[in-house]
Amino acid sequence: MYGFHAHPKGTFNEVIDAATQALKTEGFGVLSDIDVAATFKARLDIERRPYRILGACNPSLANKAIAADADIGLLLPCNVVVREEDDGTVTVAFMDPVAVLDLVDRPEVSALAEDVRSRLQRVRQQLAG
Secondary structure (H helix, E strand, O other), X not given: OOEEEEOOOOOHHHHHXXXXXXXXHOOOEEEEEEEHHHHHHHHHOOOOOOEEEEEEEOHXXXXXXXXXXXXXXXXXXXXXXXXXXXXXXXXXXXXXXXXXXXXXXXXXXXXXXXXXXXXXXXXXXXXXX
């Protein structure tokens, strides 16, 4: 597994707002917001259901990770996908930082990854309501 999911109630935009707020409660900000559906429409003229990738970052933890390994930025930020399913429900998918950051194979990074995973799992619980 390289991720875990929540299936909150609400419209796509309501879930984006709720996810952003829940991330803030765990010290994360959204550094990037990629609207995949809009990009596909603009560049490929393909219609897709709403699909956004939020690049979430906890600056304090990211600073520790970069101090431990300067190349770790290749694996940051933590991606959170918000997508509308065929039935109109919304899924929030979280990258599992342990699965990704264990590639670094350094004990201090593994400890940070566990902390980030715990925080993201609490965000998932908030969204699950």
